[in-house]
Amino acid sequence: MKDSKMYRHPICKSTELVDDTMKKVTIDTVDVLVGRRNGKLFACNNSCPHKAASLSKGHFNGDNIVCYMHGYEYNIFTGKLEKMSSWKKEDTWVEQDPEWRKSGDLVLYSISEENGTVYVTLK
């Protein structure tokens, strides 16, 4: 049985990934966020590293994906956490505990385009 993680999974037609858009696809039981930003493809796990919210519900800010749940920002090409938004809507609110605020980086996947089809490899 082939190892699905090393297999190049055809995801969609290239024309379905218009510039500055993203979509969630599921490979086996893994939700993957794929998209195109400024002409460049990206693929990452759809789960926000902070508290596992769906990144597909977020939006772009430059090369970052902004999580809709707590506003954390991750670079979609490097995977790095770029901004830990504060929950404080007012100055009188007390900041959250650093342990709660902690987050890892995005899990990135390999993505490529060939003959009008986009492929993702989970590894």
Place this chain on the structure above:
Amino acid sequence: MTKGEVPNIVALEVLKKNGVNVDKLKELITKGVGAEFTTYYYYTILRMHCTGLEGEGIKEIVEDARIEDRNHFEAMVPRLYELGGSLPRDIRKFADQAGCPDAYLPDNWEDINSILKVLLEAEQCAIRSWGEVCDMTTGKDPRTYDIAQRIMQEEVEHEAWFIELLSKRPSGHFRRKFAGQSPHTGSQGGLIHL
């Protein structure tokens, strides 16, 4: 069958066949119930600081939300164990992984609107959090979906109350008959284990 030998659990088998990532689901649920449990704690503090004439007016509403959020923890935790998950052994780790920020008492708590804004923020995060579980389970895991959507209904009502208090926008419904009524997650709603 010997002790510790777990047979094939058909209730999990069907989820996997439906494409549910059970590990991810357990993670989301643990974060959700973590948020409910910490909310119960922090709403206690917020309620204590609803003082004066203005505070007295909303104290009971805060209590309604507080007890119902605790009931949400009670409603979903059994399902977590059914799925093969468990609560973290350490309560500190449980709180740190909660899916929503802690509803800390604001520095200017004597302004009742300040407390209301913190309460509102907490409910809104809870709606998003249980919405994630609903999205993941709809059409695939009816048991978890049923519990999560019941919780989400009450969170939507909580949000509506606090919005009504802050902005006068009608919530659309009347007060609870008693604190902890939980019309959707309590025994009246059909979750008989509460």
